[in-house]
Amino acid sequence: MALKMRRNHAPQPPGECALTLCMGVIGGAWTVNVIWCLRAGPRRFSELRADIPPISAKVLTARLRELEESGVVSRLVKPTSPPSVEYSLTDLGAELVPAIDSIVSVGHRLKSIRSGRESAV
Amino acid sequence: MALKMRRNHAPQPPGECALTLCMGVIGGAWTVNVIWCLRAGPRRFSELRADIPPISAKVLTARLRELEESGVVSRLVKPTSPPSVEYSLTDLGAELVPAIDSIVSVGHRLKSIRSGRESAV
DNA sequence: TTGCAAGGTTACCAAATGGAAACTCGAAAC
């Protein structure tokens, strides 16, 4: 006899999925790291590269352009010599910080779980 | 004159980055959707497929295996006929739910911003 | 007049990823 499909008591709302939409914005490689590095104030391109050593210039540029496009960061060119560019979070971007906070917390738990697992082996 | 590199007032802690670690766990396609569908209780494989129509069996299997491996979901085979398999969140998995909640909230803001942008065009 | 800094861009390449569709397996229902 076929099993009954139980109704999901926590269904996803119909239409475009808000979760999938937002993950499209923050899901790329290094994206959350960039937002995380901007949480305490504006940073320049080369500062971000130093903050996140493994990121390449190409990917950092791509992420910043995407985040600008989606309204998460803003870009300000300053007339220094040579000109420098400051990136900062918009209000929308600031809303992402608590979400990333929670992810970081779980990351810490994962770290402790994994180090415990190692020492047990 | 070279610009001074400003100290990041919110630096990432040295060593393995908790953020990158956790994103490695939840970063795959559909991963957060799966966790989200499990937040209200256990679901079977085919229920999850129905919950998330665009996911393929291959990817759903892969995600569930990874999440099991990282301790986020648990897998229980029930001796029905044919045997059915129930997936549920572990305690660690439950900790991810608030993070995903926050992401969903930002997703809703993105939706309203984008629909506003459309109607303005 | 050469060189460096800042902030990129471009071309090329390899690996990883995800989708589609077909196939498996054991029991049970028709």
Place this chain on the structure above:
DNA sequence: GTTTCGAGTTTCCATTTGGTAACCTTGCAA
């Protein structure tokens, strides 16, 4: 007999990613 169901697995393929490295521009400084 053979079809169905749940839960996958397997194969093949196209696309998407991301990395590397070289190159560009402008103005100032040595």
